[in-house]
Amino acid sequence: MTVPFIGKQLKNRTVLASGILGNSKDILERVHEQGCGLVTMKSIGPEPRDGHKNPTVIDLGCGMINAVGLPSPGYQDMEEEWAELESRNFPVNASIYGGSVEEFQRVAKFVSAKGPDFIEINISCPNSEKHGMLFGVNRQSAHDVVSAVKKVIDVPLIAKLTPQAIDIGDIAKACQDAGADAICAINTVGPGMVIDIEAQMPILAFQKGGLSGPMIKPVAVRCVFDIYKAVTIPIIGLGGISTGEDAIEMIMAGASLVGIGSAVRYRGINVFEKVAREMDEWLLSHNTSFKEIHGAAHQQN
């Protein structure tokens, strides 16, 4: 009944996306209790950072736009949270970011010693001036950061990619070659901008922000499809998933696990158990299994 994922057992295929709620052990635990198979922490950075001024997150109806700006206490200033997490009874994925290969490596090494189940490197965030995204659009830099981090950690490494890459399959392959154990795709789309015409200015304080939620699902599905073609390591498919049917679609594109972020807004914090149950019901009513439908959309090619 459990789901194996790089040597660990998860209670189902749903994953909490990084940056959604994951701000403390207590809330991660609650998300787990509400049916989530694997919870991801808010991305942890090399320095304390407040993130951007508000407005930082705006609902657009078909999805949302955000430029939270990678707030983080900084990896060195989270001792209490690490201490609390030590006694956890659920698997945790620690997301990290940095502004250089050296920073990624420094944060990763420190975090790895704190014993998360996985480390996810966010090489895909569009919402800060220098962090992350550049690594995710270039095959060489993606390779460099993954292999540098891989050397210093002793938990599995997940590389989180951006849809802004011209050939995301190629980037994923570079990550796999550099030692990544899984791919997580996608981070937010865009960036986009929403201008308020009465105020005559962008609504987000950072002006631009990443798009998420239902409207980005087609981009996410295409990215997972491309990545599945390019790599053999498992994929966490993420972007616009709100229902069991969305999750099935992502699995047919090639995902092994399905991440959920914005849908917490649309269906509540128990969206995880809802999606997991809807997936099960769909498989049952179609008399099929994960194994049979995994990557099924590739068959006719």
Next chain:
Amino acid sequence: MTVPFIGKQLKNRTVLASGILGNSKDILERVHEQGCGLVTMKSIGPEPRDGHKNPTVIDLGCGMINAVGLPSPGYQDMEEEWAELESRNFPVNASIYGGSVEEFQRVAKFVSAKGPDFIEINISCPNSEKHGMLFGVNRQSAHDVVSAVKKVIDVPLIAKLTPQAIDIGDIAKACQDAGADAICAINTVGPGMVIDIEAQMPILAFQKGGLSGPMIKPVAVRCVFDIYKAVTIPIIGLGGISTGEDAIEMIMAGASLVGIGSAVRYRGINVFEKVAREMDEWLLSHNTSFKEIHGAAHQQN
């Protein structure tokens, strides 16, 4: 009351997006009659091409996905249409594409002799194997194709860009430096993919397709904002515009004209006169003018 645009006078600021309806002189004329300031022809290619099999265009509610696949009679096989267009009483923008700089040049030269008011080069189409998009994601190739085309045509040149470029402002600048007279942005977003989970396969026959309509507006606004910062030539802002307020938002981002494509579905073929009227009403009720709000979202920076 008319709007000047690179030496021509348009009856208002609305533009028909390429690939929407523009398949014949008759229908272009009707779109003009229904309130469109500048009509763009469906992109014309170097060879006859049928485009992809159906399904090619699917409505997703917040927008649509398409992979029509650049069908074209080929530039040499349109004599009747050119002949009909000669007697037109409205301005026409001829969109063209090619698979190489040489092809772009060959098509452009031929088309220029037919006397369209503008030539738009589609260096941004995601829906064919080799045409277009690659030119639009690389500053050097964008520069090369624009300067090659510019040499052989005697009407103003508009470069149509893709949001997939990592730095669209930089690409726009390269086009301006190479002699482009205006920028049109954006082409479709993604590509995306929609898998039907009952059929277990992508719905579009070409599997992937470009996203358009309301859901891409934030990406389009951000691109126009970036381009406005980078260039001095006028911008046709395009992507997700359905209402006068959307058009005003695009103008505040920096657009001089506003393109409309998918909204023909949502508001009918007379969406052009509706949007033009709504823009006028908004300006009037806010006691302001195009000139005052043009690029206004940049002010606070």
Next chain:
Amino acid sequence: MEIKSQQKPLMLRVEKKIMESKEFATLFFKYPLPFIPGQFVMVWIPGFDEKPYTISFHDQDGFAITIEAKGLFSKKAITLDKGEIVGIRGPFGNGFTIHQNKRVAVVAGGCGMAPLAPLVETLDQETIFIQGARTKEFILFPDRFKFEPQYCTDDGSFGHKGFVTDLLKASISSKKNIDIVYTCGPEIMMHKVFEICEASKIPCQVSLERYMRCGFGVCGACVCGKEIVCKDGPVFESQTLRNMKDFNTKALLKSGKAVDLPDYFSWRCK
């Protein structure tokens, strides 16, 4: 802004198939589709292609399409069996404008019977109902209607030997006061019907066919003169037809090239 409901293909199983003849099949689906006679749906055979078909039968619980095997797609479609899955988008387009209490003539040629059948079923008044087919075997829906049609076949194997237009002309000259004519069939036939109506000043509604992609008036594949067949049509009235210079003359190929109608149909039917 009136954004329409999601229009991804609705995946439906074939509920029943009736072979009307060896080249015609009717596929039934169980789904309560909104509907006006004359509207069509886009039919997707996954992994194959997608084409427009008129709704030939409709009730509260379901609907059907009737397909004539002509080319690649339609030949495949008539082999679909009960339980097989197809994707349906729509219904699209404007249907017939139905006038109760008027004296109506309905003129169907071949598979053109498909859109006219649900129309005939809505009529209560006495109706002139003319149906033509290649041979007796290809006559669609015998016994379906409360009105007995006047038949004609190309070979005289059933009813009058000759054209539907012969019967229409005869009706017009014998019985006076036809208020409106509805027709669907080969475009050349519809054009003749239209000319006859014009000569007698009778309003006419015809249902046109063009190659289609989107089905909702965006891509331009189906334009016919200034009209968008999928959106403004497929049913057009006399007033529009008078100004539609491509009616019975030109159509766009898949590439967008405008060709003479015979070339278009030889492309389509080869």
Next chain:
Amino acid sequence: MEIKSQQKPLMLRVEKKIMESKEFATLFFKYPLPFIPGQFVMVWIPGFDEKPYTISFHDQDGFAITIEAKGLFSKKAITLDKGEIVGIRGPFGNGFTIHQNKRVAVVAGGCGMAPLAPLVETLDQETIFIQGARTKEFILFPDRFKFEPQYCTDDGSFGHKGFVTDLLKASISSKKNIDIVYTCGPEIMMHKVFEICEASKIPCQVSLERYMRCGFGVCGACVCGKEIVCKDGPVFESQTLRNMKDFNTKALLKSGKAVDLPDYFSWRCK
């Protein structure tokens, strides 16, 4: 899937401003917002910042917020004049659960009067209504209610000199049968109120404050123990408060760092 309506900021002009004291202002807006007492809105001053404020007044045509000038944002906010434009998102969160026919006590401290005012206005029954402020000048909404509050001030400039909790304790020991207590004010005060209620087994509802970003339960900025203040709260009941280990102890800074409450408030108020 229940996607909520678009929640971009609604741009509204300040309709009226009342300076309640030199550090408190109430801004009125004309817009029929749906509303339950205790809910809040995110208030955007374009080009500046966006912060959560409770709705302090509500009727069919409009609503108001009452702001205490503390830091950068609130000092700016009270300078807004009639006609100036702000963006409003919401209302968000769960408000108070209102029990008619129960014996109610309402305990407000300082600006904590804001969410309680519309609550008091919904009550018909006799109510114990305790309001505390720094000095007489800072007493909010005198003469607004049909119940006369019992006042207390830190300096004794008006009413009782001392704390609202003194008055609450007195009420509980003199008059029996308080069925429910509603409170809002400094967290340390609310915690004391909660302890008093627990000791007397009286259910209690408190309205909490944390730094907020999204306002709708996604970003995690406002988490307090296992609760999401913007979504599960801002009003919480005794049962939840008992298990909420961060109540009156910890809060997250903008960076997400969890700190002791005095550090959080000194960050906020410096």
